[in-house]
Amino acid sequence: MNGTPSPHPQEVVRLDSVRKIYGGSRHHQVAALDGVSIGLHRGTFTAVMGPSGSGKSTFLHCAAGLDRPTSGSVQLDGVDLSPLKERELTQLRRERIGFIFQAFNLLPALSVLDNVTLPLRLAGRRPKKAAVNEVIERVGLADKRGSRPGELSGGQQQRVAIARALVTQPAVIFGDEPTGALDTYTAREVLTLLREAVQWGGQTIVMVTHDPVAASHADRVLFLADGRIVSHLDRPTADQVAERMTHLGAWGTESAAPAAQPGGWTHR
Numbered sequence: 001m002n003g004t005p006s007p008h009p010q011e012v013v014r015l016d017s018v019r020k021i022y023g024g025s026r027h028h029q030v031a032a033l034d035g036v037s038i039g040l041h042r043g044t045f046t047a048v049m050g051p052s053g054s055g056k057s058t059f060l061h062c063a064a065g066l067d068r069p070t071s072g073s074v075q076l077d078g079v080d081l082s083p084l085k086e087r088e089l090t091q092l093r094r095e096r097i098g099f100i101f102q103a104f105n106l107l108p109a110l111s112v113l114d115n116v117t118l119p120l121r122l123a124g125r126r127p128k129k130a131a132v133n134e135v136i137e138r139v140g141l142a143d144k145r146g147s148r149p150g151e152l153s154g155g156q157q158q159r160v161a162i163a164r165a166l167v168t169q170p171a172v173i174f175g176d177e178p179t180g181a182l183d184t185y186t187a188r189e190v191l192t193l194l195r196e197a198v199q200w201g202g203q204t205i206v207m208v209t210h211d212p213v214a215a216s217h218a219d220r221v222l223f224l225a226d227g228r229i230v231s232h233l234d235r236p237t238a239d240q241v242a243e244r245m246t247h248l249g250a251w252g253t254e255s256a257a258p259a260a261q262p263g264g265w266t267h268r
C-alpha cells in the first residue's frame with residue numbers, strides 16, 4: 001500500500017479535483033462535491049463549515065476513505081485510495097485514521113479501558129499499558145478506567161472517544177460534529193483537548209462543525225458551498241467565522257466565488 005512517494009510529503013490528506021455525484025438518472029444528479037482540491041498539512045487542525053447540504057459530510061467521508069469519489073483522487077498519509085480494495089481500505093482506516101462522532105459511538109458493555117483499547121485489538125496490536133494509561137490520563141479519565149459509558153457524562157464519553165482515536169497514533173483524526181451533543185462549557189473542554197493533541201502531540205485533525213465557536217479552535221476553517229471550497233479563514237475568531245457563514249448564504253446562490261479560493265496550504 002506504499003505506492004510511489006507523494007509529491008506533497010508534508011500533507012497528510014490530499015484531495016485532487018474530487019467530484020462526488022449522487023443519483024443515478026441525469027435529471028436527479030447532485031454534485032455533493034464539485035471539484036475539490038486541497039492539501040491538509042501534518043500537525044494542523046482544520047474545521048470544515050458550510051450551509052446544510054454544502055457537502056461537508058461528503059468531504060469528510062471521501063477524505064477518510066469511507067466513500068469513494070466519482071472522479072478525482074484522494075491521498076491519505078501518502079497512499080492513493082483509488083486502487084484500494086474494500087478490505088485494504090478498512091485496514092488503512094484502522095491503522096491510520098481515528099474517528100470522533102457526535103454520538104460518541106462507544107460500546108456500552110465495555111469499560112472505558114476496553115473501549116479505548118478496542119481499535120488496537122481490532123488491528124491485532126497488543127495494547128501497551130503505559131501508552132494506554134498515558135492517553136487515558138491525558139483526557140482526564142484516569143479514575144474512570146473501569147466505568148461503563150452509561151456511567152459517564154456526555155463530555156466524559158466524548159473524552160473516551162478522543163482517547164480511543166488517539167491511542168493508535170493515527171495519521172489523522174476525523175471529527176463529525178464532535179461537540180454537537182455537548183453543552184457550551186463541555187464542548188470547550190473537548191475542543192481544548194483536541195487543540196492540545198495538535199499542539200503538543202503533533203496530531204492532525206479535520207473536523208466538520210456547524211458551530212463557529214468550535215471552528216475558532218482550528219488553525220484553518222474551510223468553507224464549502226455547493227460542493228466547492230469557496231473560502232477559508234486562518235485562526236479566526238468565532239465572530240469572523242459567523243460573519244463568513246452569513247455571507248455564505250449569498251455565495252451559495254451565486255455559486256462559488258473564485259477569488260475566495262484558499263491559497264497558502266498548497267490548495268489549487
Ligand SMILES: Nc1ncnc2c1ncn2[C@@H]1O[C@H](COP(=O)(O)OP(=O)(O)OP(=O)(O)O)[C@@H](O)[C@H]1O
Nearest residue numbers: 022023030032050051052053054055056057058059
Ligand atoms: N447518499 C446520498 N444520496 C443522494 N444524495 C446525497 C447523499 N448524500 C448526500 N447527498 C446530497 O449531497 C449534498 C451534500 O450532502 P452532505 O451531507 O455532504 O452535506 P452537509 O454539508 O454535510 O449537510 P448537513 O450540514 O445538512 O449535514 C446534498 O444535496 C445531499 O442531499
